[in-house]
Amino acid sequence: MPEPAIVYVHGNGNKVRKDLLKSHWDRALFGRDMGAASRMAYWAPLRYPEPLPDHGGADPSAGGGPAPGGTSGRETDRESVRESLRVTGREPGIPAGEEPGAGVPETPEEFVERTLRTARADAGPATEGPAADHAVDGVAEAELAGWLARMTYAAETFDRGEDTLPAPVPGVGVRALPLPVFLRSPIFKLLVERTFEDVHAYFFGGAGEAMREVVRTELAQVGDGPLVVLGHSLGSILAYEVLREEHRDVSLFVTVGSPLGIAEVQDRLARPSAVPAGVAAWVNVSDLRDLVALDHWLRSEYAPPERVTDHLVKNDSDNHHGIGEYLRSAPVQAHVRAVFNHLAGGQS
Incomplete structure (x- = not known):
């Protein structure tokens, strides 16, 4: 054989x-x-x-x-992930000139608004109309803020320990960005560009x-x-x-x-x-x-x-x-x- x-x-x-x-x-x-x-x-x-x-x-x-x-050798292993995905504090991903101020942390609400604003600009005319209005309302912003919080080490490890049994399947799978695709894609591109250089x-x-x-x-x-x-x-x-x-x-x-x-x-x-x-x-x-x-x-x-x-x-x-x-x-x-x-x- x-x-x-x-x-x-x-x-x-x-x-x-x-x-x-x-x-x-x-x-x-x-x-x-x-x-x-x-x-x-x-x-x-x-x-x-x-x-x-x-x-x-x-x-x-x-x-x-x-x-x-x-x-690319610019950041250490631990700080790269934690700093790039941090919801509060000055993030490496904040565009030049848009920092909330020297030593002033950016709030989750500010980060959400900035991310959505950039995504709407990238998405162009497709973001206009009722669907876009629904996507950027308070509910969507709250969902996105919750996602950003999860991305900062909110998950706990699996309590039952490691074995070779399959993982139990949850009722609803996780989605990174709970938004329509015409907004989700430009937001994803923005976050990937700022955080994961090789993926971008x-x-x-x-x-x-x-x-x-x-x-x-x-x-x-x-x-x-x-x-x-x-x-x-x-x-x-x-x-x-x-x-x-x-x-x-x-x-x-x-x-x-x-x-x-x-x-x-x-x-x-x-x-x-x-x-x-x-x-x-x-x-x-x-x-x-x-x-x-x-x-x-x-x-x-x-x-x-x-x-x-x-x-x-x-x-x-x-x-x-x-x-x-x-x-x-x-x-x-x-x-x-x-x-x-x-x-x-x-x-x-």
């Missing part, structure tokens, strides 16, 4: 050099370097001229690596095709044996879109810390939300405190639902988004090792 293989797709931000990054992921997932059995779809050079330093062999993504926003480059900056080509190239290098594709953060979007277009047979698709459940991300996908045709099983893993995986349940969003399983885990990295913690989580270990059982059996 042909040997199984795994293709990793990394997420936002600059990374260490390709071979070292692959080795870090191998060791977190399998306990050893997997050699030719694993490949890394390494798109970071498209965005960053030089890789991160080796840090003496330490894995920067294990518990405090590049933030979900992909900081992928969706709005013309980098998407080159990034997807990196994934296609790595997939083309693997044989006909059982295949696992594992994407983290933005990497889960790249992997998903390539698998949707290529119809590649995949034994297991794993997404960790993925934003694919967010309606604003689904708005930007090239094809309607569905399990890629060749994917036999899709496992989605997230921590409730992970700001990137704002909607944690993909099962109800991607048909057929019987091929999708959602798991909630505890990711105790600084931003609750670290790849090392996700790779070491029980559900990821169990599902991936089931494909690699004759290679990884007995390895820790």
